[in-house]
Amino acid sequence: MxxxxxxxxxxxxxxxxxxxxxxxxxxxxxxxxxxxxxxxxxxxSARVLTYSSFRKAQARKYADLATLHTPTKWVANSTVPELCIGIASVSRHGFSYLKETLGSVLDGLDDLERQRIYVVVFLAHTDQSQHEDFNQPWLINMADNLPTYPDDVETSDLVRQLEISGDYEAHARKQKIDYTVLLGECTRVAAKYIMTLEDDVIALDGWYHRALGALHTAARKTQELGRDGFLYLRVFYDGRLLxxxxxxxxxxxxxxxxxxxxxxxxxxxxxxxxxxxxxxxxxxxxxxxxxxxxxxxxxxxxxxxxxxxLPKEPGVHLMQKYGCCAQGLIFPQRQVLDHLLPLYRETHDSHAAVDTFLEDWANNHNSLRWAVTPVLIQHVGGKSSHGAGDQELGSLTDDMPFDYSFEMNDPIKLAKEHQAWVAEMSRQNPAIASKSMLSI
Structure with a gap:
């Protein structure tokens, strides 16, 4: 025993x-x-759109109201915009996310915030009437600029050929032309930063002030590393790759x-x-x-x-790899003028998608790429503009980029955080706030 x-x-x-x-x-x-x-x-369970559905409803309401009257917009010749937002949208064959995307970006913005943002929405078709949202009153009233392709025969003929082809390689080539149009329109207003968004994302309430804070942090950390500048700040990344x-x-x-x-x-x-x-x-x-x-x-x-x-700590971190995809990127104006615009103009014949092409270029040039955690937008589009996916009713495909923590956002907390930031900015800049009120 x-x-x-x-x-x-x-x-x-x-x-x-x-x-x-x-x-x-x-x-x-x-x-x-x-x-x-x-x-x-x-x-x-993880792919259920909880917070995104809440923001979608707010976005639709905002856009519906914008159909009846023009909301606050950037005022030409008043101030140089802090941020230019460029969204290129292509027809998804009878289905569109653009209304919810644009509405979520603009809903909740204070007038002072909205007047510091310049919004460019490009319906990327040679015949823009092919797009589901062409000539919609809400789009006209919400966007600051609705550009078309450059008025030259060579570009028009090339885009038409790529549209007719419609395969993945043609899509990748056309994307670079589309980005050239977007970035070019943003540089014309001399915005300090330029954000490119895909047309099937949802932005959280308060994305703007969080983006500004993250950009300032990225600039400071870039200086601490002894570098002159960074390529971009990523506001979305695919959680599956981490x-x-x-x-x-x-x-x-x-x-x-x-x-x-x-x-x-x-x-x-x-x-x-x-x-x-x-x-x-x-x-x-x-x-x-x-x-x-x-x-x-x-x-x-x-x-x-x-x-x-081992979750990522909230804040701004280097993301030199595993950063997918191009749903939301913010570039300093200098990077766009010195690198991106010349790059896209000179490589229209490249068959690599914009995100892959950009990452390859950044790796070759050792460019700094930052990402903000938690992400500021969610990717909700399962129906692709170039044939992949068949999402029609809100379901999500298994292989689409997605951030699984975004849906846990608390709308009440985010709204309070946003309101507190607006109040603080108004307190620090009473003259600007007064000017904003007089312009309403």
Whole structure:
């Protein structure tokens, strides 16, 4: 009986560990279901548009009101806009997200904020009447500029050929022409920053003041790195690409082995220095702890998912890789004038998509790319403009870029944060605020 007592103790300890392990696993199952890198990921729950649906409703209401009267807009010849927003939109064959996208960008903006933003919406067709939203009153009243393709035969003929072709390579080539139009219109008003948005995103309430804060942080961090400037600030990234990446597996293995070695050394040291622990930390117990329990916990850690266990801290971080896609990027004006416009004008024949093309160029030139966490917009478009996807009623495809934390936003907290920022800006700039009120 005495000989079996230690074994019973080990068995009791292991059963207790298994109970705790099961409780932890159940907790992680309830917490990590939004992480696409997690074993507990539940896409049917994680992809439900909760906050996005709330913002969609607000956006539609704003756009419907804009149909009846023109809301506050940027005033020409008054001030240089802080930000120019460029949105290129292509027909999705009877379906459009543009109304909700533009409405979510503008809804909730204070008049003072709206007057610092210049909005360019480009219906990217040689015959713009092909677009579902062509000549819509809400679009005319909400946008500051609705450009067309340059009035030259060479460009018009090329775009028509690409439209007729309609394949992926043609789409990629045409995108660069479209971006040239957008960026060109933004540079004409000399906006300090230029933001390009795809036409199937939803912006959160208060995106503007968060973007300004992130841009200031990015500029400061760029100076701290001894660099003259950064290429862009990313306001959206695909959460699926920030999991346990296969190319980093040596680091994961090394970290796991280091934890095991440290645990063995600590337990052996305790056993050697503290006499009373020698009876407890037997060889069987040490093997159980280091050879079974700890590997099981390490496995559970990885199974829970990287975004769940090691989430990105709120703030501005370098994102030199895994930054996908082009749903929302903010460029300093200097980068657009010196690099992007010449680049897109000279590479219309490139078959690479705009986002891939830009990342390749940035990698070759070691350009700094920042990203803000949490993201400021959500990608909600499952129906592509070039044939992929069949989203019609709000469902999302498995392979579309998506941020799974965006839907957890609290609309009340965001509205209070936004109102507090507007009040602070009005307090700091009473002359500008008064001028804004007089212009209404």
């Amino acid at each position: 005495l000989a079996t007592t230690p074994n019973r103790g080990v068995v009791s300890f292991f059963l207790s560990f298994l109970l705790c392990y099961a409780i932890i696993a159940l907790y992680l199952r309830s917490k990590c279901y939004r992480d696409p890198s997690s074993f507990f990921f539940r896409p049917e 999991g346990w990446n296969s190319e980093e597996w040596p680091l994961y293995v090394e970290s796991s082995i280091a934890i095991l070695i440290a645990e063995v050394l600590i337990l052996m040291t305790l056993r050697w220095r503290i006499v009373m622990l020698r009876k407890t930390l037997t060889s069987s117990v040490l093997f159980l702890l280091c050879g079974v329990c700890t590997p099981m916990l390490i496995g559970l850690f990885f199974a829970a998912g990287r975004n769940c266990m």
